[in-house]
Amino acid sequence: xxxxxxxxxxxxxxxxxxxxxxxxxxxxxxxxxxxxxxxxxxxxxxxxxxxxxxxxxxxxxxxxxxxxxxxxxxxxxxxxxxxxxxxxxxxxxxxxxxxxxxxxxxxxxxxxxxxxxxxxxxxxxxxxxxxxxxxxxxxxxxxxxxxxxxxxxxxxxxxxxxxxxxxxxxxxxxxxxxxxxxxxxxxxxxxxxxxxxxxxxxxxxxxxxxxxxxxxxxxxxxxxxxxxxxxxxxxxxxxxxxxxxxxxxxxxxxxxxxxxxxxxxxxxxxxxxxxxxxxxxxxxxxxxxxxxxxxxxxxxxxxxxxxxxxxxxxxxxxxxxxxxxxxxxxxxxxxxxxxxxxxxxxxxxxxxxxxxxxxxxxxxxxxxxxxxxxxxxxxxxxxxxxxxxxxxxxxxxxxxxxxxxxxxxxxxxxxxxxxxxxxxxxxxxxx
Amino acid sequence: xxxxxxxxxxxxxxxxxxxxxxxxxxxxxxxxxxxxxxxxxxxxxxxxxxxxxxxxxxxxxxxxxxxxxxxxxxxxxxxxxxxxxxxxxxxxxxxxxxxxxxxxxxxxxxxxxxxxxxxxxxxxxxxxxxxxxxxxxxxxxxxxxxxxxxxxxxxxxxxxxxxxxxxxxxxxxxxxxxxxxxxxxxxxxxxxxxxxxxxxxxxxxxxxxxxxxxxxxxxxxxxxxxxxxxxxxxxxxxxxxxxxxxxxxxxxxxxxxxxxxxxxxxxxxxxxxxxxxxxxxxxxxxxxxxxxxxxxxxxxxxxxxxxxxxxxxxxxxxxxxxxxxxxxxxxxxxxxxxxxxxxxxxxxxxxxxxxxxxxxxxxxxxxxxxxxxxxxxxxxxxxxxxxxxxxxxxxxxxxxxxxxxxxxxx
Numbered sequence: 001x002x003x004x005x006x007x008x009x010x011x012x013x014x015x016x017x018x019x020x021x022x023x024x025x026x027x028x029x030x031x032x033x034x035x036x037x038x039x040x041x042x043x044x045x046x047x048x049x050x051x052x053x054x055x056x057x058x059x060x061x062x063x064x065x066x067x068x069x070x071x072x073x074x075x076x077x078x079x080x081x082x083x084x085x086x087x088x089x090x091x092x093x094x095x096x097x098x099x100x101x102x103x104x105x106x107x108x109x110x111x112x113x114x115x116x117x118x119x120x121x122x123x124x125x126x127x128x129x130x131x132x133x134x135x136x137x138x139x140x141x142x143x144x145x146x147x148x149x150x151x152x153x154x155x156x157x158x159x160x161x162x163x164x165x166x167x168x169x170x171x172x173x174x175x176x177x178x179x180x181x182x183x184x185x186x187x188x189x190x191x192x193x194x195x196x197x198x199x200x201x202x203x204x205x206x207x208x209x210x211x212x213x214x215x216x217x218x219x220x221x222x223x224x225x226x227x228x229x230x231x232x233x234x235x236x237x238x239x240x241x242x243x244x245x246x247x248x249x250x251x252x253x254x255x256x257x258x259x260x261x262x263x264x265x266x267x268x269x270x271x272x273x274x275x276x277x278x279x280x281x282x283x284x285x286x287x288x289x290x291x292x293x294x295x296x297x298x299x300x301x302x303x304x305x306x307x308x309x310x311x312x313x314x315x316x317x318x319x320x321x322x323x324x325x326x327x328x329x330x331x332x333x334x335x336x337x338x339x340x341x342x343x344x345x346x347x348x349x350x351x352x353x354x355x356x357x358x359x360x361x362x363x364x365x366x367x368x369x370x371x372x373x374x375x376x377x378x379x380x381x382x383x384x385x386x387x388x389x390x391x392x393x394x395x396x397x398x399x400x401x402x403x404x405x406x407x408x409x410x411x412x413x414x415x416x417x418x419x420x421x422x423x424x425x426x427x428x429x430x431x
Numbered sequence: 432x433x434x435x436x437x438x439x440x441x442x443x444x445x446x447x448x449x450x451x452x453x454x455x456x457x458x459x460x461x462x463x464x465x466x467x468x469x470x471x472x473x474x475x476x477x478x479x480x481x482x483x484x485x486x487x488x489x490x491x492x493x494x495x496x497x498x499x500x501x502x503x504x505x506x507x508x509x510x511x512x513x514x515x516x517x518x519x520x521x522x523x524x525x526x527x528x529x530x531x532x533x534x535x536x537x538x539x540x541x542x543x544x545x546x547x548x549x550x551x552x553x554x555x556x557x558x559x560x561x562x563x564x565x566x567x568x569x570x571x572x573x574x575x576x577x578x579x580x581x582x583x584x585x586x587x588x589x590x591x592x593x594x595x596x597x598x599x600x601x602x603x604x605x606x607x608x609x610x611x612x613x614x615x616x617x618x619x620x621x622x623x624x625x626x627x628x629x630x631x632x633x634x635x636x637x638x639x640x641x642x643x644x645x646x647x648x649x650x651x652x653x654x655x656x657x658x659x660x661x662x663x664x665x666x667x668x669x670x671x672x673x674x675x676x677x678x679x680x681x682x683x684x685x686x687x688x689x690x691x692x693x694x695x696x697x698x699x700x701x702x703x704x705x706x707x708x709x710x711x712x713x714x715x716x717x718x719x720x721x722x723x724x725x726x727x728x729x730x731x732x733x734x735x736x737x738x739x740x741x742x743x744x745x746x747x748x749x750x751x752x753x754x755x756x757x758x759x760x761x762x763x764x765x766x767x768x769x770x771x772x773x774x775x776x777x778x779x780x781x782x783x784x785x786x787x788x789x790x791x792x793x794x795x796x797x798x799x800x801x802x803x804x805x806x807x808x809x810x811x812x813x814x815x816x817x818x819x820x821x822x823x824x825x826x827x828x829x830x831x832x833x834x835x836x837x838x839x840x841x
Contacts, residue, residue, distance in 0.1 A: 035551075036551065036552065037552060037554060039551065043550075043552050046547075046552050046555050050552075050555050050558050051554065054558070253456070254463075255460075256463055256464055257459065257460060257463055260463065267819065269822070270818060270819040270822035270823060271779070271815045271819055272780065272793075272818055273779075274782045274783065274793060274797075275797065275811060275814050275818060278797055278801075278811050278814070279811055282801065282811065283808055286481045286482065287474045288477060289480075290477070290484055363568070367571070370570040370572045371783070374783075374785055374786055381572060381573060381576070396584070398577075398580045402573060402576065402577050402580070405573055406569045406577075409568065409569050409573065410565065410568045410569050413568035413569070414564060414568045417568070
């Protein structure tokens with residue numbers, strides 16, 4: 001038996017069969033489609049329905065977009081040229097571009113000022129968003145609000161200068177005394193800033209804005225998407241520190257402080273933003289001194305800031321609560337006092353946890369700036385619904401205008417949320 | 432011999448108010464109290480001075496005066512001679528109506544989109560991702576206005592339904608979509624058991640509630656039998672009968688009929704008219720909030736660990752039962768709290784009604800009444816009070832629910 005050669009058995013293969021390619025239905029595109037699109041009957045039906053939906057949407061919008069006209073001067077002219085065929089009338093965007101972006105009252109010769117402010121904003125915001133950039137840039141970020149204020153509102157340069165000097169003096173005082181005694185440093189800095197502003201305000205001569213380098217623009221002349229951007233940026237940056245303070249106040253073991261913060265936060269979160277805007281437009285002026293005229297922009301900024309501060313406070317509170325108790329105890333055992341513990345140990349960690357939430361609030365706030373159109377401010381939506389759709393040339397151009405507004409907001413908000421996801425991945429130090 | 436004595440009792444010194452942690456919080460609170468009192472006094476003083484200068488006072492007597500304006504969309508009787516308080520009531524009911532409708536449809540949209548986004552069908556999940564991103568990142572005000580524009584500028588006018596070569600026709604001869612609103616058939620009872628229509632509808636609701644209770648009892652009985660014998664008796668047909676038989680009988684006795692809208696004169700008459708603003712607000716809030724709910728649903732389902740699915744499959748449960756008995760109960764615990772806060776958002780966002788002229792509380796009390804009477808402070812305060820109450824009620828319901836589904840721990 002053993003001498004039998006294996007080769008002599010008929011059914012034993014003598015050579016390896018060459019590798020053949022996998023069957024067509026198990027490779028590449030076909031396999032992917034079988035697995036992802038047509039894995040079962042119901043799945044196939046869903047795929048077909050989805051494809052039909054996409055097809056019908058594209059069939060209606062693509063010709064409309066590609067047939068679009070960009071250079072006519074009125075809707076009637078558009079209709080004449082299109083002559084019954086589908087096509088958009090994008091010329092409303094080109095013709096009214098300035099109104100959409102700057103509002104209808106901002107002086108045309110001064111458009112370069114918001115443009116410069118916008119470019120500088122990108123520079124100022126970069127070191128805040130990307131930690132790898134040189135930290136020296138933060139100095140410019142700190143200066144930016146004053147530069148932007150001067151650029152957009154114009155008038156005398158003394159006003160932003162006095163404000164800046166107040167902040168610098170307060171900051172210097174805090175640097176000197178705040179390290180050892182937080183309360184002394186903080187309250188001293190506030191008092192010093194107030195004194196400087198009062199003195200400086202009194203020193204600015206009457207009519208200083210009349211022949212200023214940049215002509216003054218009153219804030220009721222602001223409008224368009226610029227107004228949305230300004231409201232969003234100002235209110236977010238003001239409400240983050242306020243929100244952190246409120247969150248710390250809510251965690252405090254001093255009953256009075258805690259009570260004030262809880263009542264404020266719950267009250268603001270319980271009412272819609274629009275009622276707060278009503279407060280700004282019709283009610284707030286009753287609470288200012290009788291001779292003071294606080295313009296609507298400032299009143300709206302105050303109310304929106306308070307609104308988003310309450311939401312940010314809740315986000316930060318979540319971050320504070322998520323920290324293990326050991327962190328607080330560790331800070332105590334090192335002998336740090338409350339401000340030191342917060343500044344050095346608690347807040348850096350808590351804020352890191354809260355970043356996605358804060359960005360969500362910021363996106364929501366930016367979207368909510370469109371609500372000011374209800375109290376007759378002419379932001380992007382207000383411009384579209386007011387002066388542009390009411391004009392005889394463009395009465396009836398709905399889709400182009402609202403599509404444009406939607407696209408602008410989508411780009412900004414989607415960009416911010418993508419940034420937040422990127423930051424989350426970057427900050428995530430897997431343990 | 433040494434004796435241990437307590438350290439000498441330190442007498443209280445003024446500097447301890449700042450430096451001693453035992454007393455410092457008292458100092459801070461005293462400062463805060465003084466600052467708060469000063470702020471209130473300052474604002475109050477300004478208010479009094481301003482009111483005196485304008486010759487106004489704070490009084491709510493205007494609520495009893497005739498409102499003098501009409502409201503199209505209303506759930507209770509109202510005419511222009513009714514009081515401002517009555518107008519506010521109409522507004523409150525309209526707010527509740529649109530908030531309720533939008534909560535229901537937003538949940539449906541959100542759950543469908545959230546589940547489909549997890550589908551293993553590539554094209555469907557991407558489509559849902561696009562839906563979520565587009566609707567989340569564009570302000571709800573723009574959506575409301577866009578849908579309102581569709582409802583008013585794109586829908587045909589009533590006269591296009593007229594004549595032999597009408598360009599528009601009613602859907603199924605029952606529904607009319609016009610630029611003045613959507614007309615749908617209205618059910619009514621020809622020989623109701625009670626004189627008033629409201630009482631008849633209450634009776635219908637009571638019967639439905641009774642059926643629901645009977646079905647629950649039946650299911651509980653079936654569960655008991657299953658626990659004892661291991662075999663679950665069939666409940667489907669009995670439950671169906673419990674639902675349908677009393678309901679159909681009641682409808683038959685009371686003579687249910689439908690009033691179909693008809694074109695009369697220049698407009699449609701009969702049926703229920705759902706105004707364009709209501710539809711715009713309802714639909715926009717639904718799709719906008721639905722996108723947020725979809726994300727919550729997705730997060731909730733993903734929060735249930737894969738091991739749970741595998742364990743349930745190992746026990747021999749079928750996919751549907753795995754979903755119903757294992758995944759959903761656990762996912763719901765994660766989904767419900769953010770869902771309720773989305774309901775809160777819907778309620779608050781319904782105040783955007785003022786942008787399209789839907790007569791909710793913001794548009795009546797905070798809009799026309801405020802402008803007509805000039806009672807800004809009173810109107811805004813009442814408005815805030817309403818929303819605050821609504822928010823607190825909803826969050827109270829949320830807390831009760833959270834407590835009931837909380838993981839029972841030691």
